[in-house]
Structure formats: C-alpha cells, structure tokens
Amino acid sequence: MKQTTEIWRTAQQSGTEADQLRSLITEADATVIGIGAGMPAADGFMYTGPRFEKPFADFIEKYHFYDMLQGFLADFEDWSEYWAFESRFVLLNGIEQPEGKLYHHFQQFLDGQKVNYTIINTNGDNTLEKAHFDRDRVFNYQGQYSRLQCSKFCTPVTYRNDDLIRQMVRDQRNMRVPEDLIPRCPNCGAPLEVNKRTDAGMVEDAEWHRESTLYHQFIDKWAGKKVLFLEIGVGNTTPWIIRQPFWRMTSQNPNARYVMVNQKDYKIPEAVQNQSFRLTQDMNDIIGNL
Known part of the structure; x- marks a missing residue:
C-alpha cells in the first residue's frame, strides 16, 4: 500500500x-x-565556572582539570581518590541536584x-x-550518576546508596575516602564505580x-x-x-x-x-x- x-x-x-x-x-x-x-x-547546571571550581578546587589544583567532565572521566591514583571526586560529583549532579x-x-x-x-x-x-x-x-x-555498577561488569545489576555517597563526601580527607567506605560489588567483591558508558562499556x-x-x-x-x-x-x-x-x-x-x-x-x-x-x-x- x-x-x-x-x-x-x-x-x-x-x-x-x-x-x-x-x-x-x-x-x-x-x-x-x-x-x-x-x-x-x-538550565544552569554547568560543568565549568563556580559550580565546578568551588567544590573541586583541590582536584583542580592537583590535576588542572578544565571542567567537571574531565575529572569525572579521569584515571585517579586509586579507588580512594576516585571516590573522593566521584562522591562529590554524584551528590552535586545526582542526589542533591535541584x-x-x-x-x-x-x-x-x-x-x-x-x-x-x-x-x-x-x-x-x-x-x-x-x-x-x-x-x-x-x-x-x-x-x-546516582547509580553504581561493578567495575568488572560481572553482573547486569546497578545499585543506589545515597547515604553512602553522603558519608564519603562528609568523611573524606585530603582527597581520599576511608578504605572501608569504598563500595564493593556484592557478587564478585570488585570496587563499584559510577554507572556510566565509556569505551570499556556500561552495565x-x-x-x-x-x-x-x-x-x-x-x-x-x-x-x-x-x-x-x-x-x-x-x-x-x-x-x-x-x-x-x-x-x-x-x-x-x-x-x-x-x-x-x-x-x-x-x-x-x-x-x-x-x-x-x-x-x-x-x-x-x-x-x-x-
């Protein structure tokens, strides 16, 4: 027809x-x-300017990030430093985003x-x-951003733990979160990361x-x-x-x-x-x- x-x-x-x-x-x-x-x-949710510079001043000083996205995708020294940055990022752009x-x-x-x-x-x-x-x-x-995935992609499941994100922001010192706060995959024990798509894939x-x-x-x-x-x-x-x-x-x-x-x-x-x-x-x- x-x-x-x-x-x-x-x-x-x-x-x-x-x-x-x-x-x-x-x-x-x-x-x-x-x-x-x-x-x-x-709508004002910028990844540059004061919205980025104030909460991430220490990371900018160390890594010279030009915007929040560069930091979000960066390779950090270890998971403790990774979650120091990402917990702030998730709180700002996810959990407490107005x-x-x-x-x-x-x-x-x-x-x-x-x-x-x-x-x-x-x-x-x-x-x-x-x-x-x-x-x-x-x-x-x-x-x-408010959901977490296994860094090894071991299982097609994501997790959300707003209280843990807030605790990591509150308890971090010198751009590091305490080791016992690093979230772990309940299936394989690998560290969890932010649910995002990269060249390696996404859950x-x-x-x-x-x-x-x-x-x-x-x-x-x-x-x-x-x-x-x-x-x-x-x-x-x-x-x-x-x-x-x-x-x-x-x-x-x-x-x-x-x-x-x-x-x-x-x-x-x-x-x-x-x-x-x-x-x-x-x-x-x-x-x-x-």
Whole structure:
C-alpha cells in the first residue's frame, strides 16, 4: 500500500521560534525527544565556572582539570581518590541536584498539552527525575550518576546508596575516602564505580532494558505517522545515539519532521533538509516560552 504524505500546517506558519516549536509539537501525532548536554547547561547546571571550581578546587589544583567532565572521566591514583571526586560529583549532579526551571516548564507543557511523547536522554544527571517526568517515557541511554555498577561488569545489576555517597563526601580527607567506605560489588567483591558508558562499556541493568524496550516500542508504533523528532542541545560527541538515528528515521518517513534546537551551526544532511527546522535562539527563549 502506498504511504500517504500528510501536510504539516506549521511549515506554512510564521512567528517566534517558540511559537513554531509549540505548533509542531501539538500538530504531531507523536514526538520523539532527544536531550543532550546543552539542555542542563541552559538550565544552569554547568560543568565549568563556580559550580565546578568551588567544590573541586583541590582536584583542580592537583590535576588542572578544565571542567567537571574531565575529572569525572579521569584515571585517579586509586579507588580512594576516585571516590573522593566521584562522591562529590554524584551528590552535586545526582542526589542533591535541584529541579531545573527549564525542565520543570518543559514537563508542565508536555503533560499540560497531553503531548504523546518519549525521550531518549544522554545526560547521566537527575534533571528529568527531579522535574517529575514520567519514568515510562524516559530512556536514560548513558546510565545515571546516582547509580553504581561493578567495575568488572560481572553482573547486569546497578545499585543506589545515597547515604553512602553522603558519608564519603562528609568523611573524606585530603582527597581520599576511608578504605572501608569504598563500595564493593556484592557478587564478585570488585570496587563499584559510577554507572556510566565509556569505551570499556556500561552495565545495562533490567531498568535500562525496560526503558529501551518502551522507547523502541513507541517508535515502532508511530512509524509512518506525523512524527516529530525533536533534538535539544545535542553536541557531536556521540552523534550515533540521537542525531544520526533521528536523521535516518526522518528520511525513512516522509510524514516526519526533524527539529534541531541548538545555537551551534551543525550541518543537517541534504536528505532531510526539506523536512527539517533549525531553531537557534537561546534555549530558555524557545523552550521556556512554550
């Protein structure tokens, strides 16, 4: 059966970028949202500046880290020093991270308008959780900072222990946590580390697979319909997670539209340019005014 090509009314309308995005979202049968590092940064959760320099001054002095992410991925002397840094990082970007105003507004808009949506998220922080997004609509592809995994990947299980993280922050001295506080895998005894994806891999637990299944079921259900692929604040570090799949799915569906919300001038391939919208204003002016 030949696929029917539907007309998007929004493509023929003018207005602010916020108006345009609002119309695209409300017109779509389904919206697939990809959130990258630019959105928490726009909401004030910076990995540079005072938010980084104050809590990590000692590590900056020793290692000359230029941002929090470099420290997060660094090879430390041993597990005691690793957890001195990571416990502060997890507390700041996970356990005690406040609700962001931009995330709150976006969640209120999506639920208030009864938008049919799903989210794939490459940020390990707790921004979506703190803004009360429906867990069944969120796929945290890169793991979550507030969860721990076996450093040997011995079993597909992650762990959460907020009290231990707080104790490591409280009891550390001279950039080291006491040896008896280093978390251990209950299965093999190896040290636990932050749940994150690196070149070595990542523990993908039952919750990760549940989120993945729901995300892909949503995409399969709405294939061929008026689907909006909305990319927010995505950089070029891991384009194969959000950007490239969004381009591919847009090109395969003549009824789909792709939106890039980004002040950086990333090239959109010719194959999807006629189905694409580039929104370049400040994210707070776009999403904050939906």
